Amino acid sequence: xxxxxTEIEEQAPEKLPLDAWHRAQGGRMVPFAGxxxxxxxxxxxAEHDWTRSxxxxxxxxxxxxxxxxxxxxxxxxxxxxxxxxxNLGEGKMRYSLLLNDEGxxxxxxxxxxxxPHLALVxxxxxxxxxxxxxxxxxxxxxTLTHYDDFALLALQGPKxxxxxxxxxxxxxxxxxxxxxxxxxxxxxxxxxxxxxxGEDGFEISIHEGHxxxxxxxxxxxxxxxxxxxxxxxxxxxxxxxPLYGHDLTLxxxxxxxxxxxxxxxxxxxxxxxxxHAATISRLDGGNTHTRIGLALEGRQPAREGALVYxxxxxxxxxxxxxxxxxxxxxxxxxxxxxxxxxxxxxLEIEVRGKRLPAKTVxxxxxxxxxxxxxx
Amino acid sequence: xxxxxxxxHEWIEVDGDTAIIGITDYAQEQLGDVVFVEVPxxxxxxxxxxxxxxxxxxxxxxxxxxxxxGTVLExxxxxxxxxxxxxxxxxxxGWFFKLTIADKGELEGLMDAKAYKAFCDEL
Numbered sequence: 001x002x003x004x005x006t007e008i009e010e011q012a013p014e015k016l017p018l019d020a021w022h023r024a025q026g027g028r029m030v031p032f033a034g035x036x037x038x039x040x041x042x043x044x045x046a047e048h049d050w051t052r053s054x055x056x057x058x059x060x061x062x063x064x065x066x067x068x069x070x071x072x073x074x075x076x077x078x079x080x081x082x083x084x085x086x087n088l089g090e091g092k093m094r095y096s097l098l099l100n101d102e103g104x105x106x107x108x109x110x111x112x113x114x115x116p117h118l119a120l121v122x123x124x125x126x127x128x129x130x131x132x133x134x135x136x137x138x139x140x141x142x143t144l145t146h147y148d149d150f151a152l153l154a155l156q157g158p159k160x161x162x163x164x165x166x167x168x169x170x171x172x173x174x175x176x177x178x179x180x181x182x183x184x185x186x187x188x189x190x191x192x193x194x195x196x197x198g199e200d201g202f203e204i205s206i207h208e209g210h211x212x213x214x215x216x217x218x219x220x221x222x223x224x225x226x227x228x229x230x231x232x233x234x235x236x237x238x239x240x241x242p243l244y245g246h247d248l249t250l251x252x253x254x255x256x257x258x259x260x261x262x263x264x265x266x267x268x269x270x271x272x273x274x275x276h277a278a279t280i281s282r283l284d285g286g287n288t289h290t291r292i293g294l295a296l297e298g299r300q301p302a303r304e305g306a307l308v309y310x311x312x313x314x315x316x317x318x319x320x321x322x323x324x325x326x327x328x329x330x331x332x333x334x335x336x337x338x339x340x341x342x343x344x345x346x347l348e349i350e351v352r353g354k355r356l357p358a359k360t361v362x363x364x365x366x367x368x369x370x371x372x373x374x375x
Numbered sequence: 376x377x378x379x380x381x382x383x384h385e386w387i388e389v390d391g392d393t394a395i396i397g398i399t400d401y402a403q404e405q406l407g408d409v410v411f412v413e414v415p416x417x418x419x420x421x422x423x424x425x426x427x428x429x430x431x432x433x434x435x436x437x438x439x440x441x442x443x444x445g446t447v448l449e450x451x452x453x454x455x456x457x458x459x460x461x462x463x464x465x466x467x468x469g470w471f472f473k474l475t476i477a478d479k480g481e482l483e484g485l486m487d488a489k490a491y492k493a494f495c496d497e498l
Contacts, residue, residue, distance in 0.1 A: 039434070040407060040434075043407050043408060044407050044408060044432075044433045044434060045407070045408040045433055048433075230407070230433065230434050234433055298411075299410055299411045299458065300411045300413070300431065301410065301411060301431055301436075303435075303436060322433060322434075323410040323411070323431070323433050325408075325433065330410075352413070352429065
């Protein structure tokens, strides 16, 4: 028996601040994005189900926590991101994309107006390239800071709010995609109501010297269990959230990826950001493929790389796929030629020489449960 | 009857000229929740070490190799409806396939239960 999807790491992985804590909790560590990270504790399905019904603690300290500051920081950042940044209110967060000149996606990220600076959370595997890209394009007077001594925890699930409020009072007043500065045992913590599981939840940035105390306080609550990368991946797949390096790459673009909401309406014509010319031509009908959802019959999953067919014609390829614990059948995200993207289209996915029947279905596969304003 | 184990975490139960093959408790523990198993068709012939079956967990797809050469007598059809048998009874009802052994000499060098346990303890 052999694992056919083992990722090969070129360098010895680094250790997270919570490395020993994960091992003590029974976490099975694997190399990911340059770090040793817990893939699971008691089991992916159990952790997945627990997140959907209670609250799970994920360590996402491999992600890059950056800040951009200085006069006109928002205007300078707008030259690299297709969203509006200058109009982002204090404490508000926005999903965004770093694009190259061809409109290809360098990374996806979250930008927060944190008051004195703009905070960026970028993917762990891309953070060094992102820093190089930002530094290359931002003027010298704009300060770019990498908070590499800060850990990032995500508490996700329907009970996350009541648990976190009991430990960090005030966080319950946040709504989805807002953030603020709070206190945990006299320590400043930066808390945002966001995550990448489709559940209500929070991300908590805390200095690495205090993260173990916070992790212990969270799992001391019987509603909270630690969860690993495995469950995080199956949760974000059900939520139809794209994963950089898989569903998003330099070969993909915001239009094909279905992320046009990240292009500010006011800037669709006027542009002013890197990659605008390529993006506008795709918005004007120049794109041929779209990221869509596929539901499979039976139990056999289709994984990344599997080809999608309509009769004998290859019309797309799978970029993320797996078995959905919540739905009880396999699901996949795929880039498919536009004429075959209509909901309910019958397609086939080839897995090891066998064609599996699949049908296009709307995103998300499992409804989001974000705590929105006014909800 | 004798049971042997491979370094790839298959077990093989030999009874005369036939053998039953599955994956070990250690292997299923490593895989996590099994959601699908593809077993070989009756009559398929395999060389020792050939890819004979596929087991899919929530996490990933893994190959299962033929620990010895032979011809498939039957795949375990129970796994079609209940792939989780691989998790709950990996070394019993969760077997993968039965073979007619081509060359019993190939059993040489496989581990017994005690040697396999020692092998896993080192991992």
